[in-house]
Amino acid sequence: MGSLRALKPNRRQLFVAGAAAAVAGVGVVAAETASAADLYGSGELGDWTILSRSISTAATVAYVRDHDGVCMFGDSIAVQDGKALASKLLGRGISLAVHNWSGRPTMPAVDALENWALKYGLPRRILMATGTNDIFNPPVFAAQVDRTMRIVGSNRKVVWVNTQISRVAKSAAIQVADQRNSAWINSQLHDAEKKYPNLDLVRWAEFLAAKPSRLTQLLREGVHTTVPAGQDARNDLIVQGLLAA
Template identity: 85%
Template sequence: MAGAAAAVAGVATTESAQPATAADLYGSGALGDWTILSRSISTAATITYVRDHDGVYMFGDSIAVQDGKALATRLMSRAGISLAVHNWSGRPTRPAVDALENWALKYGLPRRILMATGTNDIFNPPVFAAQVDRTMRIVGSNRTVIWVNTQISRTAKAAAVQVADQRNSAWINSQIHDADKKYPNLRIVRWAEYLAAQPSRMTQLLREGVHTTVPAGQDARNELMVQAITAV
């Protein structure tokens, strides 16, 4: 088990964003310096074990930093599937795809890739689609990409920012949906739709409009990912 489990460290950190400014085109503010925030990155030994034992590579942001260890445990206990992670709080999708590309070149890829990223792209939504396309080129047509969609509306922010967050989340999700039409090997984990299906879930499963509550929200989101992974 020690060899199979992902090496997950660090604590969850709220997605980094500065208050909106005159230069803020999309209403959610500006992305802060995510490189100084907490991260969870598996060791080389775990990565190669996962690659060689039909496991899953995961690339995510602070929600994944918080929830990754519980996901690894759930995957292993449910289906014997191991997980290697490259999760970094506050990180947008482009550097997450850089990490994917690095692992592809250095280690090679397993047949399933989990992308739990997009939350921090609300600050600049138009750049997101190109990174989904880039992911699919790196992975190729013989592997499956499982992408978790987004739901952000930061409750500590002003009402106008919360509205912008929601609008930009929907913009990110529409780009994932468009990619799903282009790529037969792309699967969507519909976290946003799951939350919207029952209004009470927004407060029960999210603690500040972004990160999952523990254990309820964490369990719900991780279960959706496990179902998507084991279906492939």
């Protein structure tokens, strides 16, 4: 993925992009009071285990492993966009197995990756579309990226989609906190990309921040993609990253 690595921003650019997106996404809504448990301003993570999920069968995982496919671990954006992504990849001759779960932060997503690695073995390309729900506790994220890289080893490629969150239905203060915490997640990914030669980023946040109009055209509530425009744009970036991996 050399061409995309050449475009990687420095830390200042990451936070400038985040700040620009935050300003563009802020609306006028009623103020909300953070709870005592809300350490980072975005609120608290709810019970994601009861939410929707999409998990491939054992037969699909085995087929993907044996036919140079891709295993994907994601959250609600991936639950929504996974079928469309699978179709795009299939058109390129690449099969996709998914373990996507709405509301899930990265730690249990990496648990699922580890489980598949032990139970089935892994293909040479892993897609991580997770990090959105880590805005509620950003400091724990970097350790999970390190853990991911240990699980996959040095002979596989990890393609990781970075984050853009600024929930427009929330107060202005929470929207700014969302964007600040998104930038925090992205900064940790940026550091990890420098550390691991087999980690490549899909720069969704920078793509959105490059044109302020994209934040409303391609996101429907500051998080999930619009369909089909946002879904196609994000999935196209992912396909580009996987083809280069």
